[in-house]
Amino acid sequence: MVDKQDILDAFNFRHACKEFDAGRKIGADDFDFILETGRLSPSSFGFEPWRFVVIQDMALRERLLPVTWGAKKQFPTASHVIAILVRKSDMRYDSDYLQHFMHDVKHLSAEAIQARTGVFKKFQESDFKLLGDERILFEWASRQAYIALANMMTGAALIGIDSCPIEGFDMDGAEKVLSDAGILNPAHFGLAVMVAFGYRKNPQPEKTRQAMSQVVQWVE
Ligand SMILES: Cc1cc2nc3c(=O)[nH]c(=O)nc-3n(C[C@H](O)[C@H](O)[C@H](O)COP(=O)(O)O)c2cc1C
Structure with a gap:
C-alpha cells in the first residue's frame, strides 16, 4: 500500500508549471510510465475515445505557438x-469504429455486441442526449480525455x-496546424486538450483552494 501522505504530497507538488528547465529531459522509462497511466484510464463504456500524440518536433511546437x-x-x-485528440462521430453507437472496437479490442461475441449497441444507443439518444450535433459528441469524448489528462x-x-x-x-487554429501536419484527421478527431511535462525552472507558487466546507456538501 502507498502511504496516503505520499499521495497528498504529490497532489501538492503538482502545479500548473509555467516554465520548465529546458536542459532537463524526462527519461524514456518515466515517460512510458506517464503514458501508461493515460492508457489505463477509465472511459465511458470502455470505448477509449482518445489518442495521445506526443509532440517532440520543436518545429511543430513552434507552429502551434501562435494559436x-x-x-x-x-x-x-x-x-x-502531448496533444490529446478525441474521436467525434466515431463515438456514435452505430459507427464502424465502435463495431470494430467491441469485436477486436473487447473481444465480444456478436450477441454481446448487439446487446451493448442497444444499451449504448439508448444512452446516447435519450439518457445523455449526445446525438444531433457532432460538437456534443466531441465534448462528451473530451470529458473522458480529461480523466486520462488528470491521471497522467x-x-x-x-x-x-x-x-x-x-x-x-484557438481550437480551429490548433486543429488546422495538426491537420496540415498530417497528425489530425478532422473527419475523425478533434483536439480536446494538450499537456506539457518536464522539470520546473522556478519554485511553485502557493496553492490556493476553497475550504473543504465550501466544496463538499454532505447529505445525511
Ligand atoms: C483543463 C485545464 C486547462 C488549463 N489550461 C492552462 C493553460 O493553457 N495554460 C496555463 O498556464 N495553465 C492552464 N491551466 C492551469 C490552471 O490555471 C491551474 O491548474 C489552476 O489555476 C490551479 O493551479 P494549480 O494547477 O497550480 O494548482 C489549465 C488547467 C486545466 C485543468
Whole structure:
C-alpha cells in the first residue's frame, strides 16, 4: 500500500508549471510510465475515445505557438508535450469504429455486441442526449480525455515530474496546424486538450483552494 501522505504530497507538488528547465529531459522509462497511466484510464463504456500524440518536433511546437496563448513558455521548454485528440462521430453507437472496437479490442461475441449497441444507443439518444450535433459528441469524448489528462499529471507528480494542462489555444487554429501536419484527421478527431511535462525552472507558487466546507456538501 502507498502511504496516503505520499499521495497528498504529490497532489501538492503538482502545479500548473509555467516554465520548465529546458536542459532537463524526462527519461524514456518515466515517460512510458506517464503514458501508461493515460492508457489505463477509465472511459465511458470502455470505448477509449482518445489518442495521445506526443509532440517532440520543436518545429511543430513552434507552429502551434501562435494559436496557443496558454503555453508560451511551456512549449519551448517542456521535455515532452502531448496533444490529446478525441474521436467525434466515431463515438456514435452505430459507427464502424465502435463495431470494430467491441469485436477486436473487447473481444465480444456478436450477441454481446448487439446487446451493448442497444444499451449504448439508448444512452446516447435519450439518457445523455449526445446525438444531433457532432460538437456534443466531441465534448462528451473530451470529458473522458480529461480523466486520462488528470491521471497522467498525477502519475507524473508521483514520480517528481512537473506538468501543465493546456486549454489556452484557438481550437480551429490548433486543429488546422495538426491537420496540415498530417497528425489530425478532422473527419475523425478533434483536439480536446494538450499537456506539457518536464522539470520546473522556478519554485511553485502557493496553492490556493476553497475550504473543504465550501466544496463538499454532505447529505445525511
Ligand atoms: C483543463 C485545464 C486547462 C488549463 N489550461 C492552462 C493553460 O493553457 N495554460 C496555463 O498556464 N495553465 C492552464 N491551466 C492551469 C490552471 O490555471 C491551474 O491548474 C489552476 O489555476 C490551479 O493551479 P494549480 O494547477 O497550480 O494548482 C489549465 C488547467 C486545466 C485543468
